[in-house]
Amino acid sequence: MHLYCKLRLLNLFCLILFTGFSQPAVKTSVTGSWKYTKGNESWIFMAADQYCMVTHYDASGKKFFKTFGGFQHVEQGVLRLHYRFHSDDKSKTGSTGTFVWNAKNGYIESDLSGELGKWMPAGKAGSAMAGVWRITKRKEGNDLRAIQLAPRRTLKLLTDDRFQWAAINTETGEFSGTGGGTYAFRNGVYTETITFFSRDSSRVGMTLQFKDHLEEGHWIHTGLSSKGDPIYEVWSKTTPDER
Known part of the structure; x- marks a missing residue:
């Protein structure tokens, strides 16, 4: 192959490689609701308008444990939550927490509960009320x-x-x-x-x-x-x- 053609191909390869690495990470906000259950305890994650609320409770025992929420977006398998409130720790307000958020086949793998688990879909958020x-x-x-x-x-x-x-x-x-x-x-x-x-x-x-x-x-x-x-x-x- 002619040297000029080789150089052109090398430059094209480098351009494609550089472009691929320089693409900014895609940020998306979550909409809908997901639920994680362990024994009698449940965690519900609700999201709409780039906002979310997460709550831990036991419905059968009528027990409330905690809730927190704020602005959220997902980036490369990470849920970033900018806290606007936290029932257990007010010092978190204004800070940002990071959680695993991986879409699997029919569920979300996340550690929002404090441990990695399956969060099953519990509803959508596309109506006029959402x-x-x-x-x-x-x-x-x-x-x-x-x-x-x-x-x-x-x-x-x-x-x-x-x-x-x-x-x-x-x-x-x-x-x-x-x-x-x-x-x-x-x-x-x-x-x-x-x-x-x-x-x-x-x-x-x-x-x-x-x-x-x-x-x-x-x-x-x-x-x-x-x-x-x-x-x-x-x-x-x-x-x-x-x-």
């Missing part, structure tokens, strides 16, 4: 009062059939409470079934119904709370700064 919501208005008497964004906030993450709310402080890391489970939203009726609750285990297993509707991107939530008190709340989808 995402991170925040209470923006609440009726007090006959007045609908606006709730301004502050470090102390209550967020509610929904996938297509699961929910979790968390009362947190994004500045101090203080965690005030959480609850979650499954839900259905049909014909204007929103139904929640509670599978974990940090403040009052007696509410685990309760099913609550509300007359709800979506209005110009806002979620109007009306009915009775788990204590039996009347509620009228307006929830709105959040921007990243509100999470």
Whole structure:
């Protein structure tokens, strides 16, 4: 082969090799929910809007262990979680944790629970309800009062059939409470079934119904709370700064 042709081929090979190594790692955010079970204990991972919440609980024993969450993305088999709250360790707020996240045949291999295990798919997150919501208005008497964004906030993450709310402080890391489970939203009726609750285990297993509707991107939530008190709340989808 002519020397010139050999040099051209060598340059082309080097270019392909260099390009392959210089490609930036692909970052993707997770959407949906996955569940890891060990004995009576369960871990649920919910994700939408580049955000996630992870909770460890025992539904049959009505025990809540811990929860944490924040912004997330996956890069080369690693889930990076920028903590916005952690019920066991407020000092984690603002830091980043890394976890194994490998897609296998029908499940995810991850160590989110503290040990490597199989996380099975538990639901998707592609509906109009999926995402991170925040209470923006609440009726007090006959007045609908606006709730301004502050470090102390209550967020509610929904996938297509699961929910979790968390009362947190994004500045101090203080965690005030959480609850979650499954839900259905049909014909204007929103139904929640509670599978974990940090403040009052007696509410685990309760099913609550509300007359709800979506209005110009806002979620109007009306009915009775788990204590039996009347509620009228307006929830709105959040921007990243509100999470």
